Amino acid sequence: MVLNFKVKPEDFIVEEIDFTGRVLKLNEKIVEENKKGDQTLFVLQKKNWNTLQALNAIAKAVGKSKKVFSSAGNKDRNAVTVQLCSAYKVKPEKLLGLKIKDIQINGAWTSNEKIVMGKLKGNRFTIKFEKKVRKKERVLLNEFGPQRFGSMRRNTAKIGKFLVQGKFKEAVLSYLCDGNDSAQKERLRLRKEKDFKKALEYFPKFLKYERVMIEHLSKHSNDFVGALRRLPRTLQLLFIHAYQAKLFNMELKKRNAFKTLENEFYCGVDELGFPNFKKTKGSEKKAREGKVFVIGNIIGSETKLNKVEVELLKKEGVKKEDFNIKSMPELSSKGGLRPLTMLVRITKTGDKIQFSLPPGGYATIVLKHLK
DSSP, rough: OOOSBSSGHHHHEEEEEESSSSSSOTTTOOOOOOOOEEEEEEEEEEEESSSHHHHHHHHHTTTTOOGGEEEOOOOOOEEEEEEEEEETTTTHHHTTOOOOOEEEEEEEEEESSSTTTTSSSSEEEEEEESOOOSSEEEEOOOOOOGGGOOOOSSSHHHHHHHHHOOHHHHHHHHHHOOOTTTHHHHHHHHHHOOOOHHHHHHEEEETTHHHHHHHHHHHHOOOOHHHHHSSSSHHHHHHHHHHHHHHHHHHHSSSTTTSOOOOEEEEEEESSSSSEEEEEEOOHHHHHHHSSEEEEEETTTTTTHHHHHHHHHHHHHHHHHGGGGTTTTOOOOOOEEEEEEEEEEEEETTTTEEOOOTTTOHHHHHHHHHO
């Protein structure tokens, strides 16, 4: 689908709404009083880097391990983004003095708080969009966007399903051999020959994760779990999360997202228009108006399934208990909760639109519905 917005990073701005509810505005310098603690909180503004890449570059520049840096979530490289991050035992002045292309630090101060995944209120998006926006407030399905499933090869959820099913060989071969990217010829050759020692000679050097796995398999040809463990943990978890996201999107297509099923509840709305996850009385009418939200499931081993999910897993050939992955327990997932819809309030100024979304909300889904 072709969307009517520019693709330059400057035309897609993401400003984090931090855990206090403050919008971290583009180019705004923030001065906070230093507090006792070993953490340094800092405001990272970047473009042409995703968050992980930017934090790795910062870690290298200040001579620290990348493990001491953390953020509330990974933001895309094809945008200008501002977000709050933390670093353990890194002096604020070191961060404020950094000079890295397309990275700037808008503030840094010591604290006893650490920024962890999900520790934010949401994100505000400002996007160049030239079409007229007819409806300024709308309630949309809270689908996972295409970024969740891999930007290039789109096989992340497929690999996740293999992992949940305990099909580790299939997961590895999918990661190494599937895709229509620039290495398609080499991937197809490996799929056909399955000679891992030989593959080290012709597999492109820039595919570092694939080569690490292939190197492991060249020495331990049947240790597919070991090969998977050579990948960064964050990437391993992405596979599982992508499959859970696929199941969530599939369920949305099969049900009424404004009406609760068994084991679900309605919640209210906070001051930003986001779900507050507090149980409240609701109705389909109120949900359609964005006054309440249905809180549904991210399926995992401890999820209390509704009838749609029972049927969905049956068709998928998966049981909820399969998310307790015995051969790779570090990838097991008990499941979680996610609102089925989101309330979007859009303002338009000139050729730009602006709206805010809660954590896990995808701007690409909003853009898809703008007509």
